[in-house]
Amino acid sequence: MATRIRYDNNNCEIGVFSKLTNAYCLVSGTSTSANFFTGFESKLKGVIPIVTTTIGGSGTIGSLCVGNKNGLLLPHTITDQELQHLRDSLPDRVVVQRIEEPLCALGNAIACNDYFALAHPKLEKDTEEIISDVLGVEVFRQTISNNELVGSYCVLSNNGGMVHPNTKVEEMVELANLLQVPLVAGTVNHGSQVISAGLTVNDWTAFCGSDTTAIELSVVNSIFKPIQSQPKLLVSEMRKSLIDTYV
Incomplete structure (x- = not known):
């Protein structure tokens, strides 16, 4: 079941301050409360690394980067020190690369x-090639529903995806055929259309802003199918899979 959490000062846009994949989780290093980190730790500790970081001194890491189990793409605003910290902290197989893309909020431009x-229509051609190669x-x-910021209005896992609530059925069918996963239109955080700001997922767990309603939560659970609990067998199998992959 998806877990409701919040960032500092009752901020429910948890996806702005985190990035979750099947291989790692990044958490904003500017948080003034330990509760945000421990919210992720309660589900992910011992399964995948949880890394605190900033990007160009900013804590809005979820909006600024994009990644999956294969790689992590970072904007040109990231400092050399931050880049090295991520390379040192993530599994060896994860390719960590900085790119010179004018649309530096990569998390908003790519899902x-x-x-x-899915990529913003105006991304540089070189950026498209790097996305393909690194990820x-x-x-x-x-x-998505006439919005170019596809990373803001779509959240994907390998199990499914959620898109802007005004997305037409025909468009969802087309996108589902491209992505080969089921899609649903919905909201988070009591009606927010900016899906990725209030939701971050991987293939076995999901986190959403604490203002997410029970109905919204049920939609998240039905499309992403997070595991109801984290039995020892799951942790053991995930750890074994990561060791086999990265060593």
Whole structure:
């Protein structure tokens, strides 16, 4: 079941301050409360690394980077020290790369899982190629309900995806065929249309802002299918999988 958490000062836009994948979790290093970090730790400790970081001194890391189990793409605003910290902290197999893309809020411009990515139509051609190479995905330039910031209005895992609530059925069918996962239109945080600001997921768990209603939570659970609990067998299998992959 998805977990409700909040950032400092009752901020429910938890996706702005975190990035969750199947191989790692990044958490804002500017948080003044330990509760935000421990919210992720309660579900992820011992399974994947949880890394606190900033990007260019900013804590809005979820908006600024994009990644999956294969790689992590970072904007040109990241400092050399921050870049090295991430390279040192993430599994060796995860490719960590800084890119010179004018649209530096990569998390707002790109949505991806481990196999496919939706990208802002105006991204540089070189950026599209880097996304494909570093993340190991097929890239589609798309809009979602006429919005170019596909990373803001879509959240994906390998199990499913949630998109802007005004997305037409025909568009969802087209996107679902491209991404080869089921999609649903919805909101988080009591009606927020900016899906990625209030939701971050991987293939077995999900976190959403604390203002997310029971109905919204049920939609998240139905499309992403997070595991109801984290039995020892799951942790053991995930750890074994990561060791086999990264060593």
